[in-house]
Amino acid sequence: MTLLRKSLLALLISGVVATPALAGHHNEAKPAGTIVDVAAGNADFETLVAAVKAAGLVETLSGEGPFTVFAPTDDAFAKLPAGTLEDLLKPENKDKLVAILTYHVVAGKVKAADVVKLDTATTVNGQAADITVEGSTVKVDNATVTATDIAASNGVIHVIDTVILPD
Known part of the structure; x- marks a missing residue:
């Protein structure tokens, strides 16, 4: 393992990259419920929770898992072109939202x-997301990971600053 990766690993494990709103939630001793519960309990994920509900994925993401979720914040959803989110939340676009x-x-x-340690991660929709480490920055596709290892009873959440889109 290179010195850079060891340094990054130490940084990520220490929680230095955690946002203040999420700091302290990376302790695995007492997960605060399922991935959906954790997201619903954080004001930064209101849009994500609404999208999960519109897509009919609450039961799935509340299931046994385990799952790893690269969770975009409300600010990440706000970066989408005007009207995109509203269109995705329409019932007729449910399949696209699920994807x-x-x-x-x-x-x-x-x-x-x-x-x-990964170059790619195969997602539940079957496509692979690229993972890159640039200095002390970890990216999933074009999204920067801003907080890591937020424990849930059925997995873990890593916060990202951009909505990533499949091909």
């Missing part, structure tokens, strides 16, 4: 220490 949301989910529990 996008499942592109943010990886089967299994992939902690930050493991993410930095």
